[in-house]
Amino acid sequence: MEELRFLTPDDVPACVRLASSRQWSPEPGKWAFLLRVGTGFGLVDGGELVGTTIITRFGDEHVAVSMVLVAESHAGRGLGRRLVGHALEFAGTPVASLHATSHGKPLYEKLGFRSVGRVTAHLGAFDGTASGASRPVGDADRAGVVAADAEVFGADRSAMWHELFGFASQVRVADDGFAAAWPNGPVSMVGPVVAPSAERAAALIADLAAGSTVRVDVQDAALAAWLRARGLTQRYTVDLMVRGELAGDRSRLFAPLMQALG
Numbered sequence: 001m002e003e004l005r006f007l008t009p010d011d012v013p014a015c016v017r018l019a020s021s022r023q024w025s026p027e028p029g030k031w032a033f034l035l036r037v038g039t040g041f042g043l044v045d046g047g048e049l050v051g052t053t054i055i056t057r058f059g060d061e062h063v064a065v066s067m068v069l070v071a072e073s074h075a076g077r078g079l080g081r082r083l084v085g086h087a088l089e090f091a092g093t094p095v096a097s098l099h100a101t102s103h104g105k106p107l108y109e110k111l112g113f114r115s116v117g118r119v120t121a122h123l124g125a126f127d128g129t130a131s132g133a134s135r136p137v138g139d140a141d142r143a144g145v146v147a148a149d150a151e152v153f154g155a156d157r158s159a160m161w162h163e164l165f166g167f168a169s170q171v172r173v174a175d176d177g178f179a180a181a182w183p184n185g186p187v188s189m190v191g192p193v194v195a196p197s198a199e200r201a202a203a204l205i206a207d208l209a210a211g212s213t214v215r216v217d218v219q220d221a222a223l224a225a226w227l228r229a230r231g232l233t234q235r236y237t238v239d240l241m242v243r244g245e246l247a248g249d250r251s252r253l254f255a256p257l258m259q260a261l262g
Contacts (some may be wrong), residue, residue, distance in 0.1 A: 002050060002079065004086060007040030012044075014049040018069055020129035027184060029252040033167050034067065034260055037160045041087055041164030043070075043079055050074045053083040055091050056261055058080035061247070063091035065098040080107055088243075095244035106238055113241040119217045119259065120224060123187065126209035127231035133203035134172035134179070137165075139179075141173045148178065152194050153262065154248025160261065172207050179204035180257070181214070190216045193255035200224040201254035216255050223254055 005011045007015070008031060016026045020175040034054045045052035065087060070079045088096055088111070090202045098107050105112070127149060137145060146161045164180065165171065177195035181188045190208050195201040198220050205216060205227075206244060218224050218234065219240075228234065238259060256262050 001042040002074070003158045004041060004043055004082070007035060007042045007052065007054070008195065009035055011035075011040070011042060011049065013223045015040075015052055015067070016071075018049055018052060018071060021071065022069055022177035025185070026241055027246045030184060030216070030258070030260070031067070031165075033163065033182075036067075037163050037261075038064075038066075039087075039090070040067070041090075043074075043083060045074065051079045051083050053087050054260070057091055057093060058153070058157045058160070060151075061093055062095040063088070063093045063260050064260065065096055068098075068104065072165045080104075080248040081111065084108070084111060089228045093244075095242065095246065097240065097246065097262050099238040099256075099262075100241050101236075101238055105241070108241050112178065112243045114243075115239040116246065117219055117240040118237050119240055119256070120218050121215055121233040121235040122190050122214040122227045122236050123225065124232035125212075126206075126211070128206050130210040131206040133200070134207045136172040137171040137173050137178070141178075145173060145178050146172070147195060149192065150248075151190045152249050153254060154246060154250075164257070170208055172204060174200070174204065176200060177204055177252070179208055179255075181212075182258075183245050184215075186213060187210045188214045190214050190257060192253065192256040192257040195254055196252060198216045198226070198254065202226050205255075217259060218255050220254055 038056035040054040054067045168180045177191040
C-alpha cells in the first residue's frame with residue numbers, strides 16, 4: 001500500500017514531475033510557496049511520489065485545499081479521496097474550500113462540497129495602460145491590507161500574507177482596495193483583487209498588468225468582458241466549491257490570490 005507522509009520543500013522537484021506527467025504547468029515557485037504557507041501530503045509507492053495535496057489553514061475556521069494530483073499509473077484506486085479525506089481530517093476546520101475542474105468535481109461532491117460559483121481564467125498580453133489609481137504598498141499599508149483581506153475573505157490570512165509580501169512581484173493599494181501580482185514563469189498572476197466595484201477592480205488590475213503578459217481569474221461578467229477587450233482570452237472555468245459556510249464580504253473579492261488559496 002502507498003505510504004502517506006508529509007511533503008517538504010525537498011519534494012518540490014518530484015511534485016513538478018508529477019504535475020507535468022498529468023499535463024499541469026510545472027510551477028515550481030508556486031509549489032514552494034504553497035508548502036511554505038501550508039501543509040502538504042504525499043503518497044509514495046516504491047520511492048516514487050504518486051499523489052499530492054496541500055492544505056492551507058486560515059485561523060481555526062477555514063482551510064483551502066489544493067494541488068490534488070494522482071499519477072496516471074495509480075488512477076482509479078481512490079487515492080484522491082484518501083488524500084483529501086486525510087487532509088480535511090488533519091485540518092479540522094468547519095469550513096473548507098477549493099476550486100475544482102469538471103473532472104474533479106464528482107469526487108469533491110462525494111466529500112460534502114457544493115459549488116457556490118464559477119471562476120474563469122483569462123490570459124494574454126495586456127493591451128491597456130496603467131490607470132494611476134493605486135500606489136505601491138508601503139510598510140504603513142501592510143496591516144490595513146491584511147485586515148481588509150480578513151474582512152473580505154472571512155478568515156485571518158495574516159500568516160499567508162507574511163510570506164506573500166515577499167513572494168509577490170507587486171502589491172498595490174488604493175483608498176478603497178488593493179491588488180497583488182506574483183510571478184509564475186513568464187506570466188504575471190494577478191490576485192487577489194479587492195475593490196468596491198468591477199470598475200475599481202479594473203483600475204487596480206491595469207496598474208499591475210500594463211506592459212505584461214498576465215492571468216486573471218474572475219467571476220464577474222463585466223470584469224471578464226473588460227479583460228477580453230484588452231487582449232486577454234478566456235481559457236478555462238472551474239467551480240468554487242465549499243464544505244460549510246463561507247464568511248466575509250465576497251462581493252468585494254474580484255480575483256483570488258490563486259485558485260489554490262481562494
